[in-house]
Amino acid sequence: MGKVTLLFAGKSYDTDVQSVRENQIVIFDGPYNMRQRMVVAGIAHTQSGYNYRLIDPETAEEHTADLIRPLRDKFGIGHYYDDEHPEFMDAAEVAALRTRADALKAEQEAARRAAAEDAERLRTIGAERLRQIVPDDAVAVIIGEQHESECDPYTDYFGSRIVRTVILGFSTHTRDLFPEMRKAAARFEGTAHLAERNGEYEHREKYSMGHGYYLGTHRYSGWQVSKESCRDKEGIIKRFAVVAGNSDNVCIENPAPVQTTAPxxxxxxxxxxxxxxxxxxxxxxxxxxxxxxxxxxxxxxxxxxxxxxxxxxxxxxxxxxxxxxxxxxxxxxx
Known part of the structure; x- marks a missing residue:
C-alpha cells in the first residue's frame, strides 16, 4: 500500500516504514545544484504511509515529504538523510522553530486572504469599467506588460515575471499586426518608445517555447506590447477585470470629441x-x-x-x- 518505486533510480521504498526521526536533519537536493537543510519537526502516519513535516531552520518555511531516502541512494532531486552519520537538532530549538513556522504560516495565510479580497474588489470594479468601454464586437485586447528579469546565467536559467499589465486597446480581429500594436503603444508612457517603427522592436516567435508576436526591446525585461485573443466581450471582461480594477491600468483612446478651445x-x-x-x-x-x-x-x-x-x-x-x-x-x- 505504501510502496514507492523510482524507475530511473532502480529502487523501491516502503513508505509505511519510518525512515527518519523527529529533530533529525535532512537535505533537499533541488535543481541547479540547490541544496537546502531542513529539520524533521513532526511525523504523521496516514493511509498512504508516513508523512514528514520539514522546516527550514533559517527561514522557518514549512515543507512536507512522504519519501526521504538514505544519502547512499542519492539519485536526482529529492529529500535525503545521512544514514551513516545522522545529525539532530536540539529539541528545544525545534520547538521554538515550530512556533516560528506556525506564526509565519498564519501570517502568510492572512496575506493570501487579504490579497484574495483585494483581487475580488478589483474584479468587481474592473468588470463594470470594462463593460462600459469594451466594444460589443471586440475579440482581442492589446496589452502592455512590464517584465522583470529572473535570468541566472550561472545556472543557465532564462525567464522573467510580469510585474504590471496595462490595457492599451481592443480589437475586432485576432491578427497580429505590428502597426496596430504601435498605435496602441503610444497611449501609455511606459510603452510609448515602442510606437516608433523600428524593426528591432518587432519579435515574431510563434514557435514552440516562443513568446509569440510582440513589440519590445528585450525578451526578459522592460515593457512589451502584444495582443491577446479572447472569445468575445464577456471573455475580455472575465480575463482582464482585475487589471482594469485599477484605472491607471486602462490606457485606451479617449472617445470624447476634439477640443478646439484652450482650457x-x-x-x-x-x-x-x-x-x-x-x-x-x-x-x-x-x-x-x-x-x-x-x-x-x-x-x-x-x-x-x-x-x-x-x-x-x-x-x-x-x-x-x-x-x-x-x-x-x-x-x-x-
Missing part, C-alpha cells in the same frame, strides 16, 4: 507644426498638456524623432489631417 490649465502651452515627410507632419514642443487633444486627433506619439538635427519626442500625423490639426492647435502655435 485655462494649458493656456501657456506652445507647439510647432512641421512637415516631417512627404506624407506626414509632426507636432513638437510642450505637447504633454495637450496629449488628450493630440490623441483625439489620431496622432501617434513617438519618443524618438528628429527635429532641427536633434532627437526629441513628438506627435506624428498624416498630412491629410494637417488643416484639422492646425485648427485644433491654433491657440498654441508658436
Amino acid at each position: 485655462e490649465t494649458v493656456a501657456d502651452a506652445r507647439v510647432e507644426i512641421v512637415e516631417y515627410s512627404e506624407k506626414s507632419i509632426a507636432v513638437f514642443g510642450d505637447t504633454k498638456p495637450l496629449r488628450d487633444t493630440l490623441r483625439d486627433l489620431n496622432g501617434l506619439f513617438r519618443a524618438y524623432l528628429t527635429h532641427d538635427g536633434t532627437r526629441c519626442a513628438g506627435w506624428i500625423f498624416s498630412k491629410r489631417r494637417e488643416q484639422e490639426v492646425r485648427s485644433a492647435l491654433a491657440a498654441y502655435l508658436k
Whole structure:
C-alpha cells in the first residue's frame, strides 16, 4: 500500500516504514545544484504511509515529504538523510522553530486572504469599467506588460515575471499586426518608445517555447506590447477585470470629441507644426498638456524623432489631417 518505486533510480521504498526521526536533519537536493537543510519537526502516519513535516531552520518555511531516502541512494532531486552519520537538532530549538513556522504560516495565510479580497474588489470594479468601454464586437485586447528579469546565467536559467499589465486597446480581429500594436503603444508612457517603427522592436516567435508576436526591446525585461485573443466581450471582461480594477491600468483612446478651445490649465502651452515627410507632419514642443487633444486627433506619439538635427519626442500625423490639426492647435502655435 505504501510502496514507492523510482524507475530511473532502480529502487523501491516502503513508505509505511519510518525512515527518519523527529529533530533529525535532512537535505533537499533541488535543481541547479540547490541544496537546502531542513529539520524533521513532526511525523504523521496516514493511509498512504508516513508523512514528514520539514522546516527550514533559517527561514522557518514549512515543507512536507512522504519519501526521504538514505544519502547512499542519492539519485536526482529529492529529500535525503545521512544514514551513516545522522545529525539532530536540539529539541528545544525545534520547538521554538515550530512556533516560528506556525506564526509565519498564519501570517502568510492572512496575506493570501487579504490579497484574495483585494483581487475580488478589483474584479468587481474592473468588470463594470470594462463593460462600459469594451466594444460589443471586440475579440482581442492589446496589452502592455512590464517584465522583470529572473535570468541566472550561472545556472543557465532564462525567464522573467510580469510585474504590471496595462490595457492599451481592443480589437475586432485576432491578427497580429505590428502597426496596430504601435498605435496602441503610444497611449501609455511606459510603452510609448515602442510606437516608433523600428524593426528591432518587432519579435515574431510563434514557435514552440516562443513568446509569440510582440513589440519590445528585450525578451526578459522592460515593457512589451502584444495582443491577446479572447472569445468575445464577456471573455475580455472575465480575463482582464482585475487589471482594469485599477484605472491607471486602462490606457485606451479617449472617445470624447476634439477640443478646439484652450482650457485655462494649458493656456501657456506652445507647439510647432512641421512637415516631417512627404506624407506626414509632426507636432513638437510642450505637447504633454495637450496629449488628450493630440490623441483625439489620431496622432501617434513617438519618443524618438528628429527635429532641427536633434532627437526629441513628438506627435506624428498624416498630412491629410494637417488643416484639422492646425485648427485644433491654433491657440498654441508658436
